[in-house]
Amino acid sequence: MSENHEIAVEIGGLPILLRTQDGSFRDMLADRYAGFVGSPSRPRFEFDVDLVAPSEPPQSESENDLRVELQNGTWRLQRGDFNAHWNPEAGRGRVRQSPNPYSIDSVLRIVHTLILAKEGGFLLHAASVVRNGRAFLFSGVSGAGKTTISRLAPPDVTLLTDEISYVRRASGVYRACGTPFAGELHRVGENCSAPLGALFFLTKASENRIDSIDPPQAMHLLLRNILFFAEDAELVKMLFGSACDFVENVPVRRLNFTPDSRVWELIQ
Amino acid sequence: MSDRYIARSSAIAARMLGGEMMIMSSVDSTFYTLNEVATVIWQAADGRTPLSEIVSALVSQFEVEPEVALRDAQQFVDDLSPHGILLVSDHPIADSSPRSAETA
Structure with missing residues:
Protein backbone atom coordinates (compact mmCIF):
# COMPACT_ATOMS: atom_id res chain seq x y z
CA MET A 1 0.00 0.00 0.00
CA SER A 2 1.34 3.44 -0.91
CA GLU A 3 2.29 5.93 1.74
CA ASN A 4 0.15 9.03 2.22
CA HIS A 5 1.74 12.47 2.25
CA GLU A 6 -0.26 15.23 3.88
CA ILE A 7 -0.15 18.98 4.07
CA ALA A 8 -2.62 21.41 5.68
CA VAL A 9 -3.00 24.67 3.78
CA GLU A 10 -4.40 27.29 6.14
CA ILE A 11 -5.87 30.40 4.53
CA GLY A 12 -8.12 32.80 6.43
CA GLY A 13 -7.57 30.69 9.55
CA LEU A 14 -9.19 27.71 7.83
CA PRO A 15 -6.98 24.61 7.57
CA ILE A 16 -7.67 22.34 4.60
CA LEU A 17 -5.79 19.06 4.55
CA LEU A 18 -4.52 17.82 1.20
CA ARG A 19 -3.51 14.15 1.03
CA THR A 20 -1.54 12.67 -1.83
CA GLN A 21 0.46 9.52 -2.46
CA ASP A 22 3.14 11.48 -4.27
CA GLY A 23 5.79 12.88 -1.96
CA SER A 24 7.22 15.22 -4.57
CA PHE A 25 3.78 16.75 -5.18
CA ARG A 26 3.39 17.31 -1.45
CA ASP A 27 6.81 19.00 -1.38
CA MET A 28 5.81 21.22 -4.30
CA LEU A 29 2.69 22.30 -2.35
CA ALA A 30 4.78 22.96 0.77
CA ASP A 31 6.98 25.25 -1.29
CA ARG A 32 4.09 27.01 -3.03
CA TYR A 33 2.10 27.59 0.16
CA ALA A 34 5.07 28.39 2.41
CA GLY A 35 3.82 30.56 5.24
CA PHE A 36 0.33 29.08 4.96
CA VAL A 37 1.12 25.54 6.04
CA GLY A 38 -0.67 24.68 9.27
CA SER A 39 -0.89 21.66 11.53
CA PRO A 40 -2.43 18.64 9.78
CA SER A 41 -3.90 17.40 13.06
CA ARG A 42 -7.00 19.63 13.13
CA PRO A 43 -8.17 20.25 9.56
CA ARG A 44 -11.65 21.59 8.91
CA PHE A 45 -11.84 19.79 5.57
CA GLU A 46 -9.83 17.02 3.94
CA PHE A 47 -9.17 16.37 0.27
CA ASP A 48 -7.57 13.32 -1.27
CA VAL A 49 -5.68 14.37 -4.37
CA ASP A 50 -5.45 11.68 -7.04
CA LEU A 51 -2.74 12.48 -9.53
CA VAL A 52 -3.13 11.37 -13.11
CA ALA A 53 -1.03 11.82 -16.23
CA PRO A 54 -1.50 15.20 -17.90
CA SER A 55 -4.28 15.05 -20.46
CA GLU A 56 -4.34 16.51 -23.93
CA PRO A 57 -5.24 20.21 -24.03
CA PRO A 58 -9.00 20.71 -24.38
CA GLN A 59 -10.28 20.52 -27.95
CA SER A 60 -12.80 23.31 -27.41
CA GLU A 61 -13.40 26.30 -25.16
CA SER A 62 -16.38 24.59 -23.55
CA GLU A 63 -14.21 21.70 -22.36
CA ASN A 64 -12.18 24.20 -20.38
CA ASP A 65 -15.24 25.92 -18.87
CA LEU A 66 -15.52 25.74 -15.11
CA ARG A 67 -18.66 24.21 -13.64
CA VAL A 68 -19.44 24.36 -9.93
CA GLU A 69 -22.72 22.72 -8.98
CA LEU A 70 -24.32 21.35 -5.83
CA GLN A 71 -25.82 17.88 -6.25
CA ASN A 72 -27.38 16.10 -3.26
CA GLY A 73 -25.23 17.93 -0.76
CA THR A 74 -21.99 17.44 -2.70
CA TRP A 75 -20.28 20.16 -4.70
CA ARG A 76 -19.02 19.06 -8.12
CA LEU A 77 -16.14 21.13 -9.46
CA GLN A 78 -15.13 20.49 -13.04
CA ARG A 79 -12.76 22.13 -15.45
CA GLY A 80 -10.61 20.81 -18.28
CA ASP A 81 -7.63 20.28 -15.96
CA PHE A 82 -9.39 18.92 -12.86
CA ASN A 83 -12.41 17.08 -11.56
CA ALA A 84 -13.31 17.37 -7.90
CA HIS A 85 -16.12 16.75 -5.47
CA TRP A 86 -16.57 18.00 -1.94
CA ASN A 87 -19.15 17.26 0.70
CA PRO A 88 -19.08 20.08 3.28
CA GLU A 89 -21.18 18.11 5.78
CA ALA A 90 -18.83 15.15 5.73
CA GLY A 91 -15.84 17.49 5.61
CA ARG A 92 -14.26 15.44 2.85
CA GLY A 93 -13.53 15.76 -0.82
CA ARG A 94 -11.47 14.33 -3.66
CA VAL A 95 -9.57 16.01 -6.47
CA ARG A 96 -8.40 14.34 -9.66
CA GLN A 97 -5.76 16.29 -11.54
CA SER A 98 -2.31 16.09 -13.07
CA PRO A 99 0.68 16.94 -10.85
CA ASN A 100 0.61 20.70 -11.35
CA PRO A 101 0.10 23.46 -8.76
CA TYR A 102 -2.48 25.46 -10.71
CA SER A 103 -5.36 22.99 -10.57
CA ILE A 104 -5.24 22.51 -6.80
CA ASP A 105 -4.83 26.28 -6.44
CA SER A 106 -8.10 26.76 -8.36
CA VAL A 107 -9.87 24.12 -6.29
CA LEU A 108 -8.77 25.83 -3.07
CA ARG A 109 -10.00 29.21 -4.31
CA ILE A 110 -13.37 27.77 -5.27
CA VAL A 111 -13.78 25.95 -1.96
CA HIS A 112 -12.96 29.14 -0.07
CA THR A 113 -15.51 31.14 -2.10
CA LEU A 114 -18.18 28.58 -1.18
CA ILE A 115 -17.27 28.64 2.51
CA LEU A 116 -17.04 32.44 2.64
CA ALA A 117 -20.38 32.93 0.85
CA LYS A 118 -22.16 31.33 3.78
CA GLU A 119 -20.28 33.45 6.30
CA GLY A 120 -20.77 36.92 4.81
CA GLY A 121 -17.33 37.10 3.21
CA MET B 1 -58.24 46.10 -22.74
CA SER B 2 -57.88 43.71 -19.79
CA ASP B 3 -55.63 44.68 -16.93
CA ARG B 4 -52.29 43.09 -16.21
CA TYR B 5 -50.69 41.98 -12.98
CA ILE B 6 -47.00 42.02 -12.14
CA ALA B 7 -45.11 40.22 -9.40
CA ARG B 8 -41.53 40.21 -8.20
CA SER B 9 -39.90 36.87 -8.91
CA SER B 10 -38.73 34.85 -5.92
CA ALA B 11 -35.52 34.21 -7.88
CA ILE B 12 -34.11 37.61 -7.04
CA ALA B 13 -32.40 39.36 -4.17
CA ALA B 14 -33.20 43.02 -3.56
CA ARG B 15 -32.07 45.67 -1.13
CA MET B 16 -32.57 49.41 -0.73
CA LEU B 17 -29.13 50.97 -0.48
CA GLY B 18 -28.27 54.65 -0.44
CA GLY B 19 -31.86 55.48 -1.36
CA GLU B 20 -31.84 53.27 -4.45
CA MET B 21 -33.31 49.83 -4.98
CA MET B 22 -30.80 47.23 -6.09
CA ILE B 23 -31.83 43.94 -7.58
CA MET B 24 -29.85 40.88 -8.56
CA SER B 25 -31.13 37.83 -10.39
CA SER B 26 -30.08 34.67 -8.59
CA VAL B 27 -30.42 32.80 -11.89
CA ASP B 28 -27.87 34.67 -14.00
CA SER B 29 -26.45 37.20 -11.48
CA THR B 30 -27.50 40.19 -13.57
CA PHE B 31 -27.62 43.34 -11.47
CA TYR B 32 -29.99 46.30 -11.74
CA THR B 33 -30.35 49.62 -10.00
CA LEU B 34 -33.86 51.11 -10.08
CA ASN B 35 -34.67 54.79 -10.20
CA GLU B 36 -37.31 56.33 -7.96
CA VAL B 37 -40.27 55.64 -10.26
CA ALA B 38 -39.14 52.09 -10.98
CA THR B 39 -38.71 51.47 -7.26
CA VAL B 40 -42.33 52.43 -6.59
CA ILE B 41 -43.50 50.07 -9.34
CA TRP B 42 -41.22 47.32 -8.03
CA GLN B 43 -42.49 47.65 -4.48
CA ALA B 44 -46.10 47.59 -5.69
CA ALA B 45 -45.55 44.49 -7.85
CA ASP B 46 -47.22 42.08 -5.44
CA GLY B 47 -49.09 40.04 -8.05
CA ARG B 48 -52.48 41.27 -6.76
CA THR B 49 -52.45 44.97 -7.57
CA PRO B 50 -53.51 45.63 -11.18
CA LEU B 51 -50.98 47.57 -13.26
CA SER B 52 -53.59 50.28 -13.81
CA GLU B 53 -53.76 50.85 -10.07
CA ILE B 54 -49.97 51.10 -9.87
CA VAL B 55 -50.05 53.66 -12.70
CA SER B 56 -52.64 55.70 -10.78
CA ALA B 57 -50.34 55.69 -7.77
CA LEU B 58 -47.49 57.00 -9.95
CA VAL B 59 -49.70 59.81 -11.26
CA SER B 60 -50.53 61.04 -7.78
CA GLN B 61 -47.10 60.45 -6.24
CA PHE B 62 -44.99 62.02 -8.99
CA GLU B 63 -47.58 64.45 -10.38
CA VAL B 64 -47.14 63.22 -13.93
CA GLU B 65 -49.65 62.83 -16.74
CA PRO B 66 -51.40 59.42 -16.82
CA GLU B 67 -49.99 58.61 -20.25
CA VAL B 68 -46.44 59.35 -19.03
CA ALA B 69 -46.90 57.13 -15.98
CA LEU B 70 -48.39 54.37 -18.14
CA ARG B 71 -45.48 54.59 -20.57
CA ASP B 72 -42.95 54.41 -17.71
CA ALA B 73 -44.69 51.42 -16.17
CA GLN B 74 -44.90 49.57 -19.46
CA GLN B 75 -41.26 50.30 -20.18
CA PHE B 76 -40.31 48.96 -16.76
CA VAL B 77 -42.29 45.78 -17.33
CA ASP B 78 -40.86 45.34 -20.82
CA ASP B 79 -37.30 45.83 -19.53
CA LEU B 80 -37.43 43.44 -16.58
CA SER B 81 -39.86 40.71 -17.53
CA PRO B 82 -37.70 39.11 -20.27
CA HIS B 83 -35.10 38.38 -17.61
CA GLY B 84 -37.61 36.51 -15.47
CA ILE B 85 -37.21 38.77 -12.49
CA LEU B 86 -40.65 40.36 -12.97
CA LEU B 87 -43.61 38.10 -13.70
CA VAL B 88 -46.53 39.31 -15.82
CA SER B 89 -49.98 37.81 -16.16
CA ASP B 90 -53.53 38.66 -17.18
CA HIS B 91 -54.62 37.23 -13.83
CA PRO B 92 -53.52 37.83 -10.23
CA ILE B 93 -50.29 35.96 -9.48
CA ALA B 94 -50.24 33.93 -6.28
CA ASP B 95 -46.85 32.25 -6.60
CA SER B 96 -43.87 34.33 -7.67
CA SER B 97 -41.57 31.50 -8.68
CA PRO B 98 -40.27 32.18 -12.20
CA ARG B 99 -42.44 29.57 -13.96
CA SER B 100 -45.73 30.47 -12.29
CA ALA B 101 -46.74 33.13 -14.78
CA GLU B 102 -46.19 34.12 -18.34
CA THR B 103 -43.09 36.26 -18.48
CA ALA B 104 -44.21 38.45 -21.35
Whole structure:
Protein backbone atom coordinates (compact mmCIF):
# COMPACT_ATOMS: atom_id res chain seq x y z
CA MET A 1 0.00 0.00 0.00
CA SER A 2 1.34 3.44 -0.91
CA GLU A 3 2.29 5.93 1.74
CA ASN A 4 0.15 9.03 2.22
CA HIS A 5 1.74 12.47 2.25
CA GLU A 6 -0.26 15.23 3.88
CA ILE A 7 -0.15 18.98 4.07
CA ALA A 8 -2.62 21.41 5.68
CA VAL A 9 -3.00 24.67 3.78
CA GLU A 10 -4.40 27.29 6.14
CA ILE A 11 -5.87 30.40 4.53
CA GLY A 12 -8.12 32.80 6.43
CA GLY A 13 -7.57 30.69 9.55
CA LEU A 14 -9.19 27.71 7.83
CA PRO A 15 -6.98 24.61 7.57
CA ILE A 16 -7.67 22.34 4.60
CA LEU A 17 -5.79 19.06 4.55
CA LEU A 18 -4.52 17.82 1.20
CA ARG A 19 -3.51 14.15 1.03
CA THR A 20 -1.54 12.67 -1.83
CA GLN A 21 0.46 9.52 -2.46
CA ASP A 22 3.14 11.48 -4.27
CA GLY A 23 5.79 12.88 -1.96
CA SER A 24 7.22 15.22 -4.57
CA PHE A 25 3.78 16.75 -5.18
CA ARG A 26 3.39 17.31 -1.45
CA ASP A 27 6.81 19.00 -1.38
CA MET A 28 5.81 21.22 -4.30
CA LEU A 29 2.69 22.30 -2.35
CA ALA A 30 4.78 22.96 0.77
CA ASP A 31 6.98 25.25 -1.29
CA ARG A 32 4.09 27.01 -3.03
CA TYR A 33 2.10 27.59 0.16
CA ALA A 34 5.07 28.39 2.41
CA GLY A 35 3.82 30.56 5.24
CA PHE A 36 0.33 29.08 4.96
CA VAL A 37 1.12 25.54 6.04
CA GLY A 38 -0.67 24.68 9.27
CA SER A 39 -0.89 21.66 11.53
CA PRO A 40 -2.43 18.64 9.78
CA SER A 41 -3.90 17.40 13.06
CA ARG A 42 -7.00 19.63 13.13
CA PRO A 43 -8.17 20.25 9.56
CA ARG A 44 -11.65 21.59 8.91
CA PHE A 45 -11.84 19.79 5.57
CA GLU A 46 -9.83 17.02 3.94
CA PHE A 47 -9.17 16.37 0.27
CA ASP A 48 -7.57 13.32 -1.27
CA VAL A 49 -5.68 14.37 -4.37
CA ASP A 50 -5.45 11.68 -7.04
CA LEU A 51 -2.74 12.48 -9.53
CA VAL A 52 -3.13 11.37 -13.11
CA ALA A 53 -1.03 11.82 -16.23
CA PRO A 54 -1.50 15.20 -17.90
CA SER A 55 -4.28 15.05 -20.46
CA GLU A 56 -4.34 16.51 -23.93
CA PRO A 57 -5.24 20.21 -24.03
CA PRO A 58 -9.00 20.71 -24.38
CA GLN A 59 -10.28 20.52 -27.95
CA SER A 60 -12.80 23.31 -27.41
CA GLU A 61 -13.40 26.30 -25.16
CA SER A 62 -16.38 24.59 -23.55
CA GLU A 63 -14.21 21.70 -22.36
CA ASN A 64 -12.18 24.20 -20.38
CA ASP A 65 -15.24 25.92 -18.87
CA LEU A 66 -15.52 25.74 -15.11
CA ARG A 67 -18.66 24.21 -13.64
CA VAL A 68 -19.44 24.36 -9.93
CA GLU A 69 -22.72 22.72 -8.98
CA LEU A 70 -24.32 21.35 -5.83
CA GLN A 71 -25.82 17.88 -6.25
CA ASN A 72 -27.38 16.10 -3.26
CA GLY A 73 -25.23 17.93 -0.76
CA THR A 74 -21.99 17.44 -2.70
CA TRP A 75 -20.28 20.16 -4.70
CA ARG A 76 -19.02 19.06 -8.12
CA LEU A 77 -16.14 21.13 -9.46
CA GLN A 78 -15.13 20.49 -13.04
CA ARG A 79 -12.76 22.13 -15.45
CA GLY A 80 -10.61 20.81 -18.28
CA ASP A 81 -7.63 20.28 -15.96
CA PHE A 82 -9.39 18.92 -12.86
CA ASN A 83 -12.41 17.08 -11.56
CA ALA A 84 -13.31 17.37 -7.90
CA HIS A 85 -16.12 16.75 -5.47
CA TRP A 86 -16.57 18.00 -1.94
CA ASN A 87 -19.15 17.26 0.70
CA PRO A 88 -19.08 20.08 3.28
CA GLU A 89 -21.18 18.11 5.78
CA ALA A 90 -18.83 15.15 5.73
CA GLY A 91 -15.84 17.49 5.61
CA ARG A 92 -14.26 15.44 2.85
CA GLY A 93 -13.53 15.76 -0.82
CA ARG A 94 -11.47 14.33 -3.66
CA VAL A 95 -9.57 16.01 -6.47
CA ARG A 96 -8.40 14.34 -9.66
CA GLN A 97 -5.76 16.29 -11.54
CA SER A 98 -2.31 16.09 -13.07
CA PRO A 99 0.68 16.94 -10.85
CA ASN A 100 0.61 20.70 -11.35
CA PRO A 101 0.10 23.46 -8.76
CA TYR A 102 -2.48 25.46 -10.71
CA SER A 103 -5.36 22.99 -10.57
CA ILE A 104 -5.24 22.51 -6.80
CA ASP A 105 -4.83 26.28 -6.44
CA SER A 106 -8.10 26.76 -8.36
CA VAL A 107 -9.87 24.12 -6.29
CA LEU A 108 -8.77 25.83 -3.07
CA ARG A 109 -10.00 29.21 -4.31
CA ILE A 110 -13.37 27.77 -5.27
CA VAL A 111 -13.78 25.95 -1.96
CA HIS A 112 -12.96 29.14 -0.07
CA THR A 113 -15.51 31.14 -2.10
CA LEU A 114 -18.18 28.58 -1.18
CA ILE A 115 -17.27 28.64 2.51
CA LEU A 116 -17.04 32.44 2.64
CA ALA A 117 -20.38 32.93 0.85
CA LYS A 118 -22.16 31.33 3.78
CA GLU A 119 -20.28 33.45 6.30
CA GLY A 120 -20.77 36.92 4.81
CA GLY A 121 -17.33 37.10 3.21
CA PHE A 122 -15.82 36.69 -0.25
CA LEU A 123 -12.68 36.57 -2.35
CA LEU A 124 -12.08 39.78 -4.27
CA HIS A 125 -9.88 40.69 -7.24
CA ALA A 126 -7.82 43.05 -5.16
CA ALA A 127 -4.46 43.67 -3.64
CA SER A 128 -4.56 44.11 0.13
CA VAL A 129 -2.20 45.40 2.76
CA VAL A 130 -2.02 46.17 6.45
CA ARG A 131 -0.85 49.57 7.62
CA ASN A 132 -1.08 50.96 11.15
CA GLY A 133 -3.19 47.98 12.22
CA ARG A 134 -5.83 48.40 9.52
CA ALA A 135 -6.28 46.58 6.25
CA PHE A 136 -6.83 48.30 2.91
CA LEU A 137 -8.05 46.70 -0.29
CA PHE A 138 -7.15 47.93 -3.79
CA SER A 139 -9.45 46.47 -6.37
CA GLY A 140 -9.76 46.61 -10.11
CA VAL A 141 -9.60 44.56 -13.25
CA SER A 142 -6.29 43.45 -14.72
CA GLY A 143 -4.20 46.50 -15.52
CA ALA A 144 -5.96 48.74 -13.00
CA GLY A 145 -2.81 48.94 -10.88
CA LYS A 146 -3.04 46.27 -8.17
CA THR A 147 0.52 45.12 -8.73
CA THR A 148 1.80 48.67 -9.22
CA ILE A 149 0.42 49.97 -5.94
CA SER A 150 1.69 46.88 -4.15
CA ARG A 151 5.16 47.40 -5.58
CA LEU A 152 5.14 51.06 -4.47
CA ALA A 153 4.23 50.22 -0.85
CA PRO A 154 6.63 51.68 1.74
CA PRO A 155 8.45 49.39 4.21
CA ASP A 156 5.91 49.83 7.03
CA VAL A 157 3.20 48.24 4.86
CA THR A 158 2.54 44.48 5.13
CA LEU A 159 1.41 42.89 1.88
CA LEU A 160 -1.49 40.44 2.23
CA THR A 161 -1.75 39.75 -1.49
CA ASP A 162 -1.26 41.55 -4.79
CA GLU A 163 -4.03 39.63 -6.57
CA ILE A 164 -6.80 37.84 -4.61
CA SER A 165 -7.97 39.31 -1.33
CA TYR A 166 -9.68 37.31 1.36
CA VAL A 167 -12.51 39.12 3.21
CA ARG A 168 -14.07 37.53 6.26
CA ARG A 169 -16.85 38.75 8.50
CA ALA A 170 -16.84 37.68 12.13
CA SER A 171 -18.96 39.22 14.88
CA GLY A 172 -19.92 42.00 12.51
CA VAL A 173 -16.32 43.01 11.85
CA TYR A 174 -14.75 42.72 8.40
CA ARG A 175 -11.16 41.52 8.26
CA ALA A 176 -8.78 41.05 5.36
CA CYS A 177 -6.56 37.97 5.56
CA GLY A 178 -3.35 37.21 3.73
CA THR A 179 -3.43 34.73 0.86
CA PRO A 180 -0.83 32.75 -1.05
CA PHE A 181 -2.63 33.66 -4.29
CA ALA A 182 0.00 35.85 -5.94
CA GLY A 183 -0.27 37.97 -9.05
CA GLU A 184 2.44 39.59 -11.14
CA LEU A 185 4.58 40.31 -8.07
CA HIS A 186 5.04 36.55 -7.65
CA ARG A 187 5.16 37.17 -3.93
CA VAL A 188 3.10 35.20 -1.43
CA GLY A 189 1.27 37.45 1.03
CA GLU A 190 1.86 37.50 4.77
CA ASN A 191 -0.32 35.07 6.69
CA CYS A 192 -1.94 37.62 8.98
CA SER A 193 -5.15 39.64 9.13
CA ALA A 194 -6.47 43.02 10.24
CA PRO A 195 -9.81 44.85 10.48
CA LEU A 196 -10.74 46.51 7.22
CA GLY A 197 -10.19 50.25 6.96
CA ALA A 198 -11.37 50.85 3.40
CA LEU A 199 -11.80 49.43 -0.07
CA PHE A 200 -10.37 51.48 -2.90
CA PHE A 201 -11.18 50.99 -6.56
CA LEU A 202 -8.10 51.93 -8.55
CA THR A 203 -8.00 54.38 -11.42
CA LYS A 204 -4.75 55.54 -13.00
CA ALA A 205 -4.71 59.34 -13.15
CA SER A 206 -2.43 62.37 -13.36
CA GLU A 207 -2.77 63.15 -9.66
CA ASN A 208 -3.30 61.29 -6.42
CA ARG A 209 -6.81 61.82 -5.10
CA ILE A 210 -9.50 59.93 -3.22
CA ASP A 211 -13.08 60.35 -4.45
CA SER A 212 -16.27 59.14 -2.84
CA ILE A 213 -18.45 56.59 -4.62
CA ASP A 214 -22.19 56.37 -4.12
CA PRO A 215 -23.57 53.02 -2.88
CA PRO A 216 -25.07 51.88 -6.22
CA GLN A 217 -21.78 52.51 -7.99
CA ALA A 218 -19.91 50.79 -5.16
CA MET A 219 -22.18 47.77 -5.53
CA HIS A 220 -21.62 47.63 -9.29
CA LEU A 221 -17.86 47.71 -8.85
CA LEU A 222 -17.82 45.30 -5.94
CA LEU A 223 -20.00 42.68 -7.63
CA ARG A 224 -17.88 42.92 -10.75
CA ASN A 225 -14.75 42.03 -8.80
CA ILE A 226 -15.97 39.35 -6.40
CA LEU A 227 -14.83 35.85 -7.33
CA PHE A 228 -17.75 33.48 -7.42
CA PHE A 229 -18.16 30.42 -9.57
CA ALA A 230 -21.11 28.40 -8.27
CA GLU A 231 -24.34 28.00 -10.16
CA ASP A 232 -26.47 28.11 -7.04
CA ALA A 233 -29.35 30.54 -6.58
CA GLU A 234 -29.33 30.52 -2.78
CA LEU A 235 -25.61 31.26 -2.58
CA VAL A 236 -25.98 34.05 -5.16
CA LYS A 237 -28.63 35.63 -2.94
CA MET A 238 -26.35 35.31 0.08
CA LEU A 239 -23.49 36.87 -1.83
CA PHE A 240 -25.68 39.80 -2.89
CA GLY A 241 -26.64 40.33 0.76
CA SER A 242 -22.99 40.13 1.80
CA ALA A 243 -22.03 42.74 -0.82
CA CYS A 244 -24.81 45.07 0.39
CA ASP A 245 -23.71 44.63 4.01
CA PHE A 246 -20.12 45.33 3.03
CA VAL A 247 -21.01 48.55 1.21
CA GLU A 248 -23.08 49.67 4.20
CA ASN A 249 -20.29 49.00 6.70
CA VAL A 250 -16.94 49.57 4.99
CA PRO A 251 -15.83 52.85 3.37
CA VAL A 252 -15.65 52.31 -0.40
CA ARG A 253 -13.73 54.95 -2.34
CA ARG A 254 -12.11 55.56 -5.71
CA LEU A 255 -8.36 56.01 -5.55
CA ASN A 256 -7.00 58.00 -8.47
CA PHE A 257 -3.26 57.53 -8.51
CA THR A 258 -0.06 58.22 -10.39
CA PRO A 259 2.49 55.42 -10.35
CA ASP A 260 4.80 56.82 -7.70
CA SER A 261 5.11 56.20 -4.00
CA ARG A 262 3.47 59.50 -2.95
CA VAL A 263 0.08 57.84 -3.34
CA TRP A 264 0.81 56.06 -0.07
CA GLU A 265 0.62 59.41 1.75
CA LEU A 266 -3.16 59.09 1.27
CA ILE A 267 -3.35 55.59 2.73
CA GLN A 268 -2.99 55.85 6.48
CA MET B 1 -58.24 46.10 -22.74
CA SER B 2 -57.88 43.71 -19.79
CA ASP B 3 -55.63 44.68 -16.93
CA ARG B 4 -52.29 43.09 -16.21
CA TYR B 5 -50.69 41.98 -12.98
CA ILE B 6 -47.00 42.02 -12.14
CA ALA B 7 -45.11 40.22 -9.40
CA ARG B 8 -41.53 40.21 -8.20
CA SER B 9 -39.90 36.87 -8.91
CA SER B 10 -38.73 34.85 -5.92
CA ALA B 11 -35.52 34.21 -7.88
CA ILE B 12 -34.11 37.61 -7.04
CA ALA B 13 -32.40 39.36 -4.17
CA ALA B 14 -33.20 43.02 -3.56
CA ARG B 15 -32.07 45.67 -1.13
CA MET B 16 -32.57 49.41 -0.73
CA LEU B 17 -29.13 50.97 -0.48
CA GLY B 18 -28.27 54.65 -0.44
CA GLY B 19 -31.86 55.48 -1.36
CA GLU B 20 -31.84 53.27 -4.45
CA MET B 21 -33.31 49.83 -4.98
CA MET B 22 -30.80 47.23 -6.09
CA ILE B 23 -31.83 43.94 -7.58
CA MET B 24 -29.85 40.88 -8.56
CA SER B 25 -31.13 37.83 -10.39
CA SER B 26 -30.08 34.67 -8.59
CA VAL B 27 -30.42 32.80 -11.89
CA ASP B 28 -27.87 34.67 -14.00
CA SER B 29 -26.45 37.20 -11.48
CA THR B 30 -27.50 40.19 -13.57
CA PHE B 31 -27.62 43.34 -11.47
CA TYR B 32 -29.99 46.30 -11.74
CA THR B 33 -30.35 49.62 -10.00
CA LEU B 34 -33.86 51.11 -10.08
CA ASN B 35 -34.67 54.79 -10.20
CA GLU B 36 -37.31 56.33 -7.96
CA VAL B 37 -40.27 55.64 -10.26
CA ALA B 38 -39.14 52.09 -10.98
CA THR B 39 -38.71 51.47 -7.26
CA VAL B 40 -42.33 52.43 -6.59
CA ILE B 41 -43.50 50.07 -9.34
CA TRP B 42 -41.22 47.32 -8.03
CA GLN B 43 -42.49 47.65 -4.48
CA ALA B 44 -46.10 47.59 -5.69
CA ALA B 45 -45.55 44.49 -7.85
CA ASP B 46 -47.22 42.08 -5.44
CA GLY B 47 -49.09 40.04 -8.05
CA ARG B 48 -52.48 41.27 -6.76
CA THR B 49 -52.45 44.97 -7.57
CA PRO B 50 -53.51 45.63 -11.18
CA LEU B 51 -50.98 47.57 -13.26
CA SER B 52 -53.59 50.28 -13.81
CA GLU B 53 -53.76 50.85 -10.07
CA ILE B 54 -49.97 51.10 -9.87
CA VAL B 55 -50.05 53.66 -12.70
CA SER B 56 -52.64 55.70 -10.78
CA ALA B 57 -50.34 55.69 -7.77
CA LEU B 58 -47.49 57.00 -9.95
CA VAL B 59 -49.70 59.81 -11.26
CA SER B 60 -50.53 61.04 -7.78
CA GLN B 61 -47.10 60.45 -6.24
CA PHE B 62 -44.99 62.02 -8.99
CA GLU B 63 -47.58 64.45 -10.38
CA VAL B 64 -47.14 63.22 -13.93
CA GLU B 65 -49.65 62.83 -16.74
CA PRO B 66 -51.40 59.42 -16.82
CA GLU B 67 -49.99 58.61 -20.25
CA VAL B 68 -46.44 59.35 -19.03
CA ALA B 69 -46.90 57.13 -15.98
CA LEU B 70 -48.39 54.37 -18.14
CA ARG B 71 -45.48 54.59 -20.57
CA ASP B 72 -42.95 54.41 -17.71
CA ALA B 73 -44.69 51.42 -16.17
CA GLN B 74 -44.90 49.57 -19.46
CA GLN B 75 -41.26 50.30 -20.18
CA PHE B 76 -40.31 48.96 -16.76
CA VAL B 77 -42.29 45.78 -17.33
CA ASP B 78 -40.86 45.34 -20.82
CA ASP B 79 -37.30 45.83 -19.53
CA LEU B 80 -37.43 43.44 -16.58
CA SER B 81 -39.86 40.71 -17.53
CA PRO B 82 -37.70 39.11 -20.27
CA HIS B 83 -35.10 38.38 -17.61
CA GLY B 84 -37.61 36.51 -15.47
CA ILE B 85 -37.21 38.77 -12.49
CA LEU B 86 -40.65 40.36 -12.97
CA LEU B 87 -43.61 38.10 -13.70
CA VAL B 88 -46.53 39.31 -15.82
CA SER B 89 -49.98 37.81 -16.16
CA ASP B 90 -53.53 38.66 -17.18
CA HIS B 91 -54.62 37.23 -13.83
CA PRO B 92 -53.52 37.83 -10.23
CA ILE B 93 -50.29 35.96 -9.48
CA ALA B 94 -50.24 33.93 -6.28
CA ASP B 95 -46.85 32.25 -6.60
CA SER B 96 -43.87 34.33 -7.67
CA SER B 97 -41.57 31.50 -8.68
CA PRO B 98 -40.27 32.18 -12.20
CA ARG B 99 -42.44 29.57 -13.96
CA SER B 100 -45.73 30.47 -12.29
CA ALA B 101 -46.74 33.13 -14.78
CA GLU B 102 -46.19 34.12 -18.34
CA THR B 103 -43.09 36.26 -18.48
CA ALA B 104 -44.21 38.45 -21.35
